[in-house]
Amino acid sequence: MLVEIPDVMLNDGYRIPAIGFGTVEILGNKGTLQILNAIQSGYRLIDTSTNYDNEGIVGKAVKNSGIPRDELLISSKLPGKYHDFDSALKIIEEQLARTDLEYFDKYLIHWPNPDDGKYVEAWKALIQAQKLGMILTIGVSNFLEHHLEKIIDETGVVPATNQIEIHPYFSNKENVKANEKFGIITEAWSPLGRDINDAKQHPDIIEIGKKYNKSAPQVIIRWLHQRDIVPIVRSGDPIHQQENLNIFDFELTDAEMEKIFSLDKGEEGRVEGQHPDEYHEYD
Numbered sequence: 001m002l003v004e005i006p007d008v009m010l011n012d013g014y015r016i017p018a019i020g021f022g023t024v025e026i027l028g029n030k031g032t033l034q035i036l037n038a039i040q041s042g043y044r045l046i047d048t049s050t051n052y053d054n055e056g057i058v059g060k061a062v063k064n065s066g067i068p069r070d071e072l073l074i075s076s077k078l079p080g081k082y083h084d085f086d087s088a089l090k091i092i093e094e095q096l097a098r099t100d101l102e103y104f105d106k107y108l109i110h111w112p113n114p115d116d117g118k119y120v121e122a123w124k125a126l127i128q129a130q131k132l133g134m135i136l137t138i139g140v141s142n143f144l145e146h147h148l149e150k151i152i153d154e155t156g157v158v159p160a161t162n163q164i165e166i167h168p169y170f171s172n173k174e175n176v177k178a179n180e181k182f183g184i185i186t187e188a189w190s191p192l193g194r195d196i197n198d199a200k201q202h203p204d205i206i207e208i209g210k211k212y213n214k215s216a217p218q219v220i221i222r223w224l225h226q227r228d229i230v231p232i233v234r235s236g237d238p239i240h241q242q243e244n245l246n247i248f249d250f251e252l253t254d255a256e257m258e259k260i261f262s263l264d265k266g267e268e269g270r271v272e273g274q275h276p277d278e279y280h281e282y283d
């Protein structure tokens, strides 16, 4: 059964679905079929990146899906080595060629890479790419409050979305609050903690799920939804893909929300210890 995903309004007037499909490790011909299956299950927002080596198959799935282009939202990201203005515009053109798309619906700076000191320049390039019609809505990823402040102060343009790490072991309240302060919609990456932590098997989350006849991943996705966060969830498994969308027919109580917040491990909880002030995105 196709689940209808509600929309979320962004600060620039665009709307995105309340759940997106993640594509890390979704690769090759098998990956194309997995993306096609996700689209058939109802996902409309597809998150990719040059760093994932799958922009080509994302474009192929879009073409083969039979879904009108304007009903799908394809989101890609600017890799760290292209933060200078001219390179950023050229790589966006290249990414569009790889995906065989005329525009990206959404596009993010993947990491601020503060040691390079060029994320403001990168943000200016995204603003220009939007003006040129290559991108509809522009945003960032892994930006902390002071990175956001800097790009907004220097350009006057507020990102529409900020995609950051959030899952039960890293609830990331502070970064979410900063996004809210600027009217930025938060997207959650690794919402299930990938395979690196065991939040999906945590007994407290399983226990909460029993009450609603829901799995632990469904409880986690619902916890994010009730925080007004857009989870970008990845699954190559058709059953999991469907399951992860079936979260709109129950509501967690305040006590259950707090129970999940209590699992937070602070900085220790990050899946790969990638603090945005220190992490240099791989080139």
Ligand SMILES: NC(=O)c1ccc[n+]([C@@H]2O[C@H](COP(=O)([O-])OP(=O)(O)OC[C@H]3O[C@@H](n4cnc5c(N)ncnc54)[C@H](OP(=O)(O)O)[C@@H]3O)[C@@H](O)[C@H]2O)c1
Pocket: 021, 022, 023, 024, 025, 047, 048, 110, 141, 142, 163, 164, 188, 189, 190, 191, 192, 193, 194, 195, 200, 215, 217, 218, 232, 233, 234, 235, 236, 237, 239, 240, 241, 243, 244
């Ligand atoms: N902006 C950034 O810097 C950044 C960083 C990391 C990730 N991302 C984005 O965020 C997306 C999601 O993060 P992620 O891929 O790291 O991990 P994730 O979505 O937290 O977890 C994916 C893992 O959970 C499993 N899974 C999914 N649904 C399940 C279910 N219902 N039951 C049991 N297992 C389930 C998947 O296995 P199966 O395939 O077997 O279902 C997979 O192994 C990425 O794919 C990417 O698009 C962005």
